[in-house]
Amino acid sequence: MLGAALTVALLEVSSASVTYAVAVRADSRVRSNEAATEDVPSVAGDTDIVPTLGLEVRDGNTSLLVDYAPRISVREITVQPRTEIQHVGRLAGSWRPERGLSLRLSEELVLGSVNLLTTDVLPLPDPGSGDPDGPLRPPDGGGPLQPLPEADTVYFLSSATTLTADTTWLGRRWRLSGSTGFNISGGLDGPAREAVPMQYGPRVDVSLSRVLTRQSAITTTVSMTNSRFSTGANATVVTLTEAWGQRLSRRTSLEAGAGVSVVRAVEAPEETEPGAEPAPAPEPTLGLLPNLTFGVGHRIPSRTADFFGQLGVRVTPFVDRLTGRVYPRADLTGTGTWTLGPRVRVSTHAGTAFAVGGASGDRIISGGLSASWALERWVTLDTDLRSTWSRSPDLPTARLSWAASLGLSFRQTGIL
Numbered sequence: 001m002l003g004a005a006l007t008v009a010l011l012e013v014s015s016a017s018v019t020y021a022v023a024v025r026a027d028s029r030v031r032s033n034e035a036a037t038e039d040v041p042s043v044a045g046d047t048d049i050v051p052t053l054g055l056e057v058r059d060g061n062t063s064l065l066v067d068y069a070p071r072i073s074v075r076e077i078t079v080q081p082r083t084e085i086q087h088v089g090r091l092a093g094s095w096r097p098e099r100g101l102s103l104r105l106s107e108e109l110v111l112g113s114v115n116l117l118t119t120d121v122l123p124l125p126d127p128g129s130g131d132p133d134g135p136l137r138p139p140d141g142g143g144p145l146q147p148l149p150e151a152d153t154v155y156f157l158s159s160a161t162t163l164t165a166d167t168t169w170l171g172r173r174w175r176l177s178g179s180t181g182f183n184i185s186g187g188l189d190g191p192a193r194e195a196v197p198m199q200y201g202p203r204v205d206v207s208l209s210r211v212l213t214r215q216s217a218i219t220t221t222v223s224m225t226n227s228r229f230s231t232g233a234n235a236t237v238v239t240l241t242e243a244w245g246q247r248l249s250r251r252t253s254l255e256a257g258a259g260v261s262v263v264r265a266v267e268a269p270e271e272t273e274p275g276a277e278p279a280p281a282p283e284p285t286l287g288l289l290p291n292l293t294f295g296v297g298h299r300i301p302s303r304t305a306d307f308f309g310q311l312g313v314r315v316t317p318f319v320d321r322l323t324g325r326v327y328p329r330a331d332l333t334g335t336g337t338w339t340l341g342p343r344v345r346v347s348t349h350a351g352t353a354f355a356v357g358g359a360s361g362d363r364i365i366s367g368g369l370s371a372s373w374a375l376e377r378w379v380t381l382d383t384d385l386r387s388t389w390s391r392s393p394d395l396p397t398a399r400l401s402w403a404a405s406l407g408l409s410f411r412q413t414g415i416l
Contacts (some may be wrong), residue, residue, distance in 0.1 A: 016059035023052040023411040031403035033076070046115075047074045048407075061096035075115070075153070084113035084153060100168040106159050114156035147322050147362040147390060154192035158185040178206040185321075186230065198230035199321060215247040221259075225319075231268035233324025234284075237317050238262045241291050251299045259291040261317045265326045289317045289328045289357075309336040315356060323394075327359035343374040365389045382407040 026049055033044040052069040071086040090107035128237045162181035168177055186198035205223035212218060221243065226236045241259030248254055266284045295312040311334045318329035333351035340346060355361035368386035375381055387402035 016057050018416040019056045019058075019413065020416055021054040021056075021411065021413045023409060025050040025052070025407055025409040027405050027407040029403055029405040032401050041079065042258075044076045045078050047077055049070070061093045065090070066094045071112075073113075073115070086110065086112035086156075101162065102166045104164045105162070106164075107159070110156065110158040112156065113153055115153045123158045124165045147320060147364065147392065149195040149322060154195050156186070156192065156196065157188050157198075159183070173211040175209040175211075176207070177209075178204075180204045180336055193230050196322065197233075197324065199227050199324075200377070201226040201228050210222070217245050219243045219245070227319050227324070229268065229324040231324055233268040235268040235319050235324060235326045236264045237319070237326065239291055239317075243292075243293070244316070253297045255293070255295040256289070257293040261289045261291050263287050263289055263317055263326050268324055280416075289326075291316050304341065306339040307336065310334065318353075318355075318361070327355050327361050327363070328357045329353055329359075329361060344371070346371045360393050362393070363391045378411050380409040380411070382409065 027047065029046040029048065031044055031046065033042050035074070037332070049072045050069055051098070052067065052311070054065070054067040056066075057064045067090040069088045071088060073084045075084055087109070089109045090106065092104065094102065094104045096102045143196050160181060160183050163181055164177070164179040166175070166177040168175055182200070182202050184198070184200035185196075186200075187193040187196045188198075203223070203225040205221060207219055208219040209217055211217040219242070221239075221241045224236070224238045227236075228234050233330055239259055239261040241257050243255065243257035246254045264286050268283045269281055292315040293313070295310060297308065297310045299309075300307040312332070314331040315328060316331070317326055319326050331351065331353045334350070335349045336347065338346045346369070348367075350367040352363075352365045354363040366386075366388045368384070370382065370384040373381045382405075384405045385403075387400070389398060389400050391398040
């Protein structure tokens, strides 16, 4: 009986398609050092080694993806070298039980020493994006830009678990999708939590899309997020939005959305001296905040310098990861990508974020330039320059963080 079960399992595995991806990336980086002293200059040099192993198993309507990419960093290599290790992984499974229905469960994890001023804290870059995994890589979708913490390197945890369902059962022009998940991120020890408090909570969203014509569609979305902080702050945001997308031409597309968010927030209690009476707990506040989005994308096709650019404007509720406060914030972002032939790609991005409506919050200006050159099918040379300026109402002066890196990647894929 056991032998028969093992035989069936072996046949199932042997019928599946298994692909692998092995890669290693080496980066040399020059960056600003905010903790400058007599022994440590204001400009520091780092070296990163990122080996990557990925496996994907496909069997009919089911697939399983596993990626592991630890980042081994040698910080301040020319003065006081120290080694930091960051574990980065992703596990995702997809299942299509029948036509018109798909399910996906994923877990993305970052654990270890993370320099939040110069290192991308997203678990893994999109393998299909082609964008180099350089420092201060802008977040997907153009925002939100995050405030800079006071400390550079912290012992950090980031975990995002997501279950997504998508169906077209309602008709050929309709699409219903939803997701639920749980996020946790922040410092793991005392000093790290002083720089970046631990933040955790669930999230849920449901979207219903209707295709109006071949060039336009509308989407109604209801979402809820709850964020609890180790400082005692708590924020719940429930949002209803209506979005419209229109393809104006073969080269230009337009997106716009409007909605409202109901926000219930509790700020962190004030700190008191040891032995003193604790401060009274802050009262929860309830309010309505606008949720407005606008974006335009345009492509200029060319055999030698194909260009695609995007501009976006958002006015949405923002949950500050450092303070736990919730306030309306405007994000203005722009990106551009030039494809200079089959092997060279140049990308640039710029953005700013600031509080609106009389709220108090960080003002951020970020920009950067990156280039990627495929020397061979399995060898890529990347260069990257990123800078972020931040002005916080809680700090006496503005801050400027920058980093420039040069990286070489080797990648091999195949079928097992």
